[in-house]
Amino acid sequence: MNWTDDAFVLSSKRYGESALILSLLTKKRGKHSGFLRSINKKNMRSIIQPGNLVRVNWRSRIEESLGTYNLELIESSSSNFLYHPINLLTLSSICSICNEILPEREAFPTIYNDVYNLFTLFSNYKEVLISKYIFFELEMLSVLGFGLDLSSCVVTGKKENLVWISPKTGKAVSYDIGVDYSNKLLPLPSFLIEKKYSSDIGEIYKGLILTGYFLKKFLYKELGKDLPLNRMRLADKIEKIKNYDKKN
Amino acid sequence: MSNSPNEIDNLEHLFSRLPGLGPRSARRIVLHLLKKKDTLMPSLASSLTVAMKSIVSCSLCGNIDIINPCSICTDIKRDNKVICVVEGVTDLWALQKVSSFRGLFHVLGGVLSALDGIGPADLRIEPLIRRINDNKISEIIIALPVTVDGQTTAHYLKEEISKLNIAVTQLSHGVPVGGELDYLDDGTISAAINSRRAF
Numbered sequence: 001m002n003w004t005d006d007a008f009v010l011s012s013k014r015y016g017e018s019a020l021i022l023s024l025l026t027k028k029r030g031k032h033s034g035f036l037r038s039i040n041k042k043n044m045r046s047i048i049q050p051g052n053l054v055r056v057n058w059r060s061r062i063e064e065s066l067g068t069y070n071l072e073l074i075e076s077s078s079s080n081f082l083y084h085p086i087n088l089l090t091l092s093s094i095c096s097i098c099n100e101i102l103p104e105r106e107a108f109p110t111i112y113n114d115v116y117n118l119f120t121l122f123s124n125y126k127e128v129l130i131s132k133y134i135f136f137e138l139e140m141l142s143v144l145g146f147g148l149d150l151s152s153c154v155v156t157g158k159k160e161n162l163v164w165i166s167p168k169t170g171k172a173v174s175y176d177i178g179v180d181y182s183n184k185l186l187p188l189p190s191f192l193i194e195k196k197y198s199s200d201i202g203e204i205y206k207g208l209i210l211t212g213y214f215l216k217k218f219l220y221k222e223l224g225k226d227l228p229l230n231r232m233r234l235a236d237k238i239e240k241i242k243n244y245d246k247k248n
Numbered sequence: 249m250s251n252s253p254n255e256i257d258n259l260e261h262l263f264s265r266l267p268g269l270g271p272r273s274a275r276r277i278v279l280h281l282l283k284k285k286d287t288l289m290p291s292l293a294s295s296l297t298v299a300m301k302s303i304v305s306c307s308l309c310g311n312i313d314i315i316n317p318c319s320i321c322t323d324i325k326r327d328n329k330v331i332c333v334v335e336g337v338t339d340l341w342a343l344q345k346v347s348s349f350r351g352l353f354h355v356l357g358g359v360l361s362a363l364d365g366i367g368p369a370d371l372r373i374e375p376l377i378r379r380i381n382d383n384k385i386s387e388i389i390i391a392l393p394v395t396v397d398g399q400t401t402a403h404y405l406k407e408e409i410s411k412l413n414i415a416v417t418q419l420s421h422g423v424p425v426g427g428e429l430d431y432l433d434d435g436t437i438s439a440a441i442n443s444r445r446a447f
Contacts, residue, residue: 011363013363017267017268043433045395046433046435046436047433049395049396049435050396051396073433073434075434076433076434076435076438078396078435079434079435079436079438079439080438081396082394082396082399082435082439083399083439083442085403085406085407088396088399088400088403089400091396092362092396092400095396096362096363099363228362229360229362229365229367230362230400233404
């Protein structure tokens, strides 16, 4: 077996002294793991940084086995993220979520496209990176069968004035219906309904809380895990900025 | 192998567990030691025993030395108001070779890693904060790897240390001495451009 594909590096785990098991998000085959030898070769450590776009060649005697990778760097996307804490936490969160919850060897073209846009067209989305990231989490929930319904109110079917989301069903709730239960509902940021990117920190925080809640409820709880450490730190960091902005 | 006495098997097994050595190279080392049984073996054995008994980890910086606090921490010629934070002892040794830095060190003992489940409590961050508070440190130099995990740790440290109102600096990233631009990866070139300075 032998194929070549484009892929993003998700994570790596050392195996012995000069090899590791690499986890990639490939374009045609989804999340895929393989064996990488000679990691002490010049430049190899910089190539296998999470978020980098690589051309990968996979070889194996049989389809089911782990197989061996050969890598060539296409774009060192991770370097764009290293120098800003929020960008770096966003990159780590994307890699951790893809690595932990996507099933192996199953293609998800929309997820790959989202990751491609986030990582390689970073400069286009610099100002609205986290809102784009929230859309990525929504897409992740959707492709894995837990999509949120933000189109109309779950009770009345009305499409106007949607301000909450039900934590039980993941469906939108309008102001008139939810006003008496607002403490039990999750706030729904308007940019998610309008499907526009936002740089409003308060709205972004609401978005992170919303997607984080459903990722945990539908996916991470099943795995017996908590949200990735960096994803939690991202929400904490945004909360701090929101509170700081409020004070000043 | 099965014909060799147990002691030789045991030695081979122990050597093969060292980094960079496999069973064949371990066997070669054992044979070499046996050839120089009277000269090399006793000194190696006594050195190992002495090292095991006397080498300790410095309670202040995490360096390894025969005294605690280590010779770097007790050196009065060093600038004791500047601390350079490194990931491990090998990084400390690399910086120690460079005579241009004459401050103190602090070994973190790793970097934050979501994959390996290494959180702030697993690193020597608390002792660093304590050192800063107790010794009125004026500057912290962060010298952590330029990797996703290394920089995540650097940003975390910066956030924690900034609360203490002291200067936090980081080693610059870019073109290495003797490096040619066409051999460098995109990330290094863009880091070098971003951190350019007046000439």
